[in-house]
Amino acid sequence: MAQINVKVNGRAVSRQVEDRTLLVEFLRETLGLTGTHVGCDTGQCGACVVHLNGRAIKSCTMMAAQASGAEITTIEGLATGDELHPMQAAFHQHHALQCGFCTPGMIMTAVDLLRRIPHPDEATIRASLDGNLCRCTGYHNIVKAIAAVAHSGAGA
Amino acid sequence: MAHQGIGARVPRKEDRRFITGQGNYTDDIPVKNAAHAEFVRSPHAHARIVRVDASAALGAPGVIGVLTGAELANDKVGSLICGWMIHSKDGSPMRAAPYAPLARDAVKYVGNAVAIVVAETKNQARDAAELVQVEYEELPAVVDPAAAQASGAPQIHAEAPNNTIYEWALGDKGAVDRAFAGAAHHVGLDLINNRLVPNAIEPRAATAIYDRAEGRFTLYTTSQNPHVTRLVLSAFIGLAPEHKLRVVAPDVGGGFGSKIFIYPEETVCMWAARRLGMPVRWTADRRESFLTDAHGRDHVTHAEMALDANHKIVGLRVKTIANLGAYMSTFSSSVPTYLYATLLSGQYDIPAIYAEVDAVYTNTTPVDAYRGAGRPEATFVVERLMDVAASRLGIDAAEIRRKNFIRSFPHQTPVIMSYDTGDYEASLNAALSAARYAEFPARRIEARGRGKLRGIGLACYIEACGIAPSQAVGSLGAGVGLWESAEVRVNPVGTIEVLTGSHSHGQGHETTFAQLVAERFGVPIDQVSIVHGDTDKVQFGMGTYGSRSGAVGMSAINKALERVEAKAKRIAAHLMEAAESDVELKGGEFVVVGTDKRIVFANVALAAYTAHNLPPGTEPGLKEGAFYDPQNFTFPAGTYVCEVEVDPKTGGVEIVQFTAADDFGTIVNPMIVEGQVHGGLAQGIGQALLEGCTYDKASGQLVTATFMDYAMPRASDLVSFNVSTTVTPCKTNPLGIKGCGEAGAIGSPAAVINAIANALGVERLDMPATAQRVWQAARASRAPIAAE
Numbered sequence: 040m041a042q043i044n045v046k047v048n049g050r051a052v053s054r055q056v057e058d059r060t061l062l063v064e065f066l067r068e069t070l071g072l073t074g075t076h077v078g079c080d081t082g083q084c085g086a087c088v089v090h091l092n093g094r095a096i097k098s099c100t101m102m103a104a105q106a107s108g109a110e111i112t113t114i115e116g117l118a119t120g121d122e123l124h125p126m127q128a129a130f131h132q133h134h135a136l137q138c139g140f141c142t143p144g145m146i147m148t149a150v151d152l153l154r155r156i157p158h159p160d161e162a163t164i165r166a167s168l169d170g171n172l173c174r175c176t177g178y179h180n181i182v183k184a185i186a187a188v189a190h191s192g193a194g195a
Numbered sequence: 196m197a198h199q200g201i202g203a204r205v206p207r208k209e210d211r212r213f214i215t216g217q218g219n220y221t222d223d224i225p226v227k228n229a230a231h232a233e234f235v236r237s238p239h240a241h242a243r244i245v246r247v248d249a250s251a252a253l254g255a256p257g258v259i260g261v262l263t264g265a266e267l268a269n270d271k272v273g274s275l276i277c278g279w280m281i282h283s284k285d286g287s288p289m290r291a292a293p294y295a296p297l298a299r300d301a302v303k304y305v306g307n308a309v310a311i312v313v314a315e316t317k318n319q320a321r322d323a324a325e326l327v328q329v330e331y332e333e334l335p336a337v338v339d340p341a342a343a344q345a346s347g348a349p350q351i352h353a354e355a356p357n358n359t360i361y362e363w364a365l366g367d368k369g370a371v372d373r374a375f376a377g378a379a380h381h382v383g384l385d386l387i388n389n390r391l392v393p394n395a396i397e398p399r400a401a402t403a404i405y406d407r408a409e410g411r412f413t414l415y416t417t418s419q420n421p422h423v424t425r426l427v428l429s430a431f432i433g434l435a436p437e438h439k440l441r442v443v444a445p446d447v448g449g450g451f452g453s454k455i456f457i458y459p460e461e462t463v464c465m466w467a468a469r470r471l472g473m474p475v476r477w478t479a480d481r482r483e484s485f486l487t488d489a490h491g492r493d494h495v496t497h498a499e500m501a502l503d504a505n506h507k508i509v510g511l512r513v514k515t516i517a518n519l520g521a522y523m524s525t526f527s528s529s530v531p532t533y534l535y536a537t538l539l540s541g542q543y544d545i546p547a548i549y550a551e552v553d554a555v556y557t558n559t560t561p562v563d564a565y566r567g568a569g570r571p572e573a574t575f576v577v578e579r580l581m582d583v584a585a586s587r588l589g590i591d592a593a594e595i596r597r598k599n600f601i602r603s604f605p606h607q608t609p610v611i612m613s614y615d616t617g618d619y620e621a622s623l624n625a626a627l628s629a630a631r632y633a634e635f636p637a638r639r640i641e642a643r644g645r646g647k648l649r650g651i652g653l654a655c656y657i658e659a660c661g662i663a664p665s666q667a668v669g670s671l672g673a674g675v676g677l678w679e680s681a682e683v684r685v686n687p688v689g690t691i692e693v694l695t696g697s698h699s700h701g702q703g704h705e706t707t708f709a710q711l712v713a714e715r716f717g718v719p720i721d722q723v724s725i726v727h728g729d730t731d732k733v734q735f736g737m738g739t740y741g742s743r744s745g746a747v748g749m750s751a752i753n754k755a756l757e758r759v760e761a762k763a764k765r766i767a768a769h770l771m772e773a774a775e776s777d778v779e780l781k782g783g784e785f786v787v788v789g790t791d792k793r794i795v796f797a798n799v800a801l802a803a804y805t806a807h808n809l810p811p812g813t814e815p816g817l818k819e820g821a822f823y824d825p826q827n828f829t830f831p832a833g834t835y836v837c838e839v840e841v842d843p844k845t846g847g848v849e850i851v852q853f854t855a856a857d858d859f860g861t862i863v864n865p866m867i868v869e870g871q872v873h874g875g876l877a878q879g880i881g882q883a884l885l886e887g888c889t890y891d892k893a894s895g896q897l898v899t900a901t902f903m904d905y906a907m908p909r910a911s912d913l914v915s916f917n918v919s920t921t922v923t924p925c926k927t928n929p930l931g932i933k934g935c936g937e938a939g940a941i942g943s944p945a946a947v948i949n950a951i952a953n954a955l956g957v958e959r960l961d962m963p964a965t966a967q968r969v970w971q972a973a974r975a976s977r978a979p980i981a982a983e
Contacts, residue, residue, distance in 0.1 A: 059318065067223075071225070073216070073220075073222075074215070074216020074217065074218070075216070076220075076396075076397070077222075077398075077478075078396040078398065078481065079480075079481035079901070079902050080481050080482060080901075081481065081901045081902055081903050083901070083902035083903060083907075084396060084481075084902060086396060113216060114214075114215065114216035115215065115216040115217075117215075117216075118215055123215070127214040127215065130210070131206050131207070131210040131211070131214055134206065134866045134869075136210060136213055136214065137449070137702070137703070137870060137874060138395070138397065138446075138447065138448045138449040138701030139210075139212075139213030139214075139446065139448065139701070140220065140395075140396045140397040140448030140449060141396045141448075142213050142214060143213075143214075143216050146214060161915070162911075164910070165909075165910040165911040166910075166911050168909065168910035168911070169909050169910065169911055171910075172396060172902065172907050172909065173396065173910075174394055174395055174396050174449050174451065174874070174877075174878070175396075175449055175701045175874045176870060176873055176877075177873035177874045177875075177876055177877030177878075177908075177913060177916065177939075178873075178877065178909075178910040178913055179870075179873040179915055179916055180870060180873065181910070182910060182915065
């Protein structure tokens with residue numbers, strides 16, 4: 040068993056889990072944070088993206104034990120109370136989601152993108168989404184939502 | 196209050212839970228004491244099962260049970276069904292073989308489930324599944340539809356000699372033969388419509404709970420049609436009568452057809468939950484999704500068109516072999532027949548059409564409806580032929596289409612369908628103008644200066660949606676009626692709950708259906724909630740597929756709203772002491788025409804429930820239900836224009852512009868409709884350029900079973916789309932809605948391939964048009980433009 044001590048969405052948690060537990064399993068099954076999704080088993084789809092110490096990572100390709108000591112933000116921790124993060128608000132305003140399954144990973148990736156590159160052009164936004172699959176939107180409105188946040192300067 | 200009714204671009208009500216991580220998908224639902232299932236699957240495409248030894252697995256940590264096909268058969272769990280009977284042209288019924296939820300004697304495709312392992316944790320179930328020893332005797336396999344009927348091909352089911360399920364035909368062969376004999380021009384083309392994997396990003400999942408005291412099941416599952424699931428599990432598979440089975444399809448992460456069907460896994464989980472006495476849950480991993488979600492398309496076709504000296508089409512002849520995989524999935528038989536050949540007239544006035552379709556078994560994953568279902572295949576046939584004809588006859592691709600458009604309605608095609616309305620020239624003109632078609636030659640020359648081959652391609656698609664008039668589909672072999680139901684419950688305070696048999700898995704029904712209510716009663720959409728996806732709440736429903744939720748589902752709601760309005764009006768007239776004929780509903784108020792007397796809708800609702808002062812003989816309450824059975828299919832249509840640049844050195848294709856002009860009839864929420872088009876286009880462009888489900892011909896192994904091997908469209912593969920609409924309201928439903936969910940996937944493959952073929956100066960180009968294929972085609976092309 041592995042001892043995991045992490046801060047998740049601002050709250051310190053300590054749990055013992057089986058050694059082979061993936062970070063995404065720890066979040067979903069141990070902590071019940073089911074907003075982070077699993078859409079594949081090869082690290083391609085990006086539905087499981089969370090922030091680890093402020094950077095976007097795929098929580099399906101990391102052991103929970105490797106994350107011990109880190110600060111993690113999941114989609115559940117992105118808004119401030121009832122106030123949506125600008126990226127969440129933009130996804131809503133621009134209809135950047137349909138079934139919603141890829142959405143948490145998309146939003147977490149998009150927030151990280153604007154942290155790294157505050158004013159990306161469309162080609163940069165598209166290239167930066169290569170690790171996130173969406174089957175519903177054709178990415179059109181996702182790109183539009185991210186560009187709108189970048190334009191407003193509210194992404195950070 | 197801003198306008199929220201029909202036509203308003205309001206953001207979606209359902210978004211908040213998805214953007215904050217509060218969605219409620221099947222795998223998110225906690226169930227106390229649930230055990231986890233893992234399926235043992237065949238690693239072979241075709242083999243006899245010699246024995247299954249579960250002893251090592253049964254001794255593994257945490258294992259609760261291992262159940263096999265023999266035990267399933269002993270418990271008399273029924274076979275999965277195909278619910279649409281097709282008759283061959285000789286009158287014989289289709290040769291459907293049994294599809295056991297767990298294979299007992301033989302496996303027919305890689306991924307065929309053989310046993311279920313149930314353990315306390317997911318990892319324990321996975322570990323134990325590897326310990327189940329299955330001894331197989333391998334048999335030769337066939338995966339190619341054209342090879343399946345050849346003499347000497349491996350025989351998959353004794354019920355279907357030569358692996359042939361049916362040899363079906365539609366149309367007048369004699370008329371077509373005569374048309375061809377007298378025609379000035381013939382063009383022919385061989386086409387392959389590539390097999391696709393639907394790949395909803397949420398994998399299929401099921402959680403089955405059995406209440407032994409009540410003899411009652413609850414099944415949470417990823418379904419587009421929970422009531423149809425309940426019906427099949429009850430009436431055919433026989434697990435429980437309908438009143439003892441609750442099926443809940445909560446938030447569902449995309450379907451695209453693949454979640455219509457009733458699969459082995461939910462069936463086996465239910466049976467296992469009953470046998471083992473505890474809830475059993477299963478969620479597919481992506482490899483299982485690739486192996487077991489019903490695939491789409493997979494046609495091999497030869498098509499010929501005959502034209503007269505004025506370039507008018509006089510006849511169309513089509514021969515298709517459709518691969519249905521190893522077993523017949525729930526609606527598989529209807530896809531290459533009534534959803535395909537009935538659309539072969541396209542947007543054109545074609546006097547004679549004859550189509551022959553052979554459906555075959557192969558040692559591959561079952562094939563069924565996938566976004567568009569038959570209609571993309573029909574559009575690909577017709578629209579590829581149109582371009583080849585234009586090029587051979589030396590006329591413009593838009594001109595040959597214009598010349599053949601149907602211009603008067605209703606129009607009876609020679610292949611069953613009667614189109615109610617349309618204006619094909621309007622959408623063609625809108626698309627050509629938005630795509631700056633007339634200036635394309637200059638762009639081609641400019642691209643050549645940069646060493647690029649630029650091409651432009653059109654597709655004028657038509658589809659049949661709003662599935663479907665029950666009597667008509669019944670006469671064609673459907674095992675179910677295809678109406679929809681709705682119930683409108685007005686609460687005493689005037690808030691409204693709408694119960695619908697449609698199911699939203701991304702389509703935004705919680706918003707658009709509420710907009711319909713807002714339009715009629717003037718209440719804000721926040722005061723309307725849409726209830727769906729639970730057979731204990733909604734009495735019945737046929738679900739969501741075939742772009743039917745607007746045309747059929749909303750028509751049912753509209754009918755119930757009319758009944759609510761009629762009763763509310765009667766009460767309002769009574770309260771205002773006016774004649775009912777003088778009362779009108781306007782902006783959420785009942786008013787007595789020509790006076791200042793008015794009463795808001797919510798006060799009428801309250802009066803209905805207090806029942807202190809109702810018209811004589813009026814029952815208290817305000818709640819009405821309706822079933823709506825459509826009179827006809829609806830016929831969305833439009834024109835797509837794709838412009839590409841090909842790098843002749845690499846064969847790489849870049850889409851530089853994609854323009855869509857669609858006629859969906861009445862549009863409830865333009866923002867949502869555009870989103871549906873964007874998503875459909877991405878799937879159609881994916882089919883044309885990227886996605887090719889590939890089996891190894893010798894072993895029958897699925898070579899493309901992960902996202903590393905199967906190329907899903909990514910953001911960088913696509914462009915921002917240029918979409919617009921023209922409107923001819925549907926004449927056969929009360930709202931004028933035609934449907935918009937599949938158009939993008941239907942029209943775009945032909946537009947993309949026509950554009951690349953135009954760039955290269957070639958006739959045939961198979962999908963997916965990968966860089967290798969395009970490079971080879973460019974090399975082989977004798978057209979001067981490709982010789983650089």
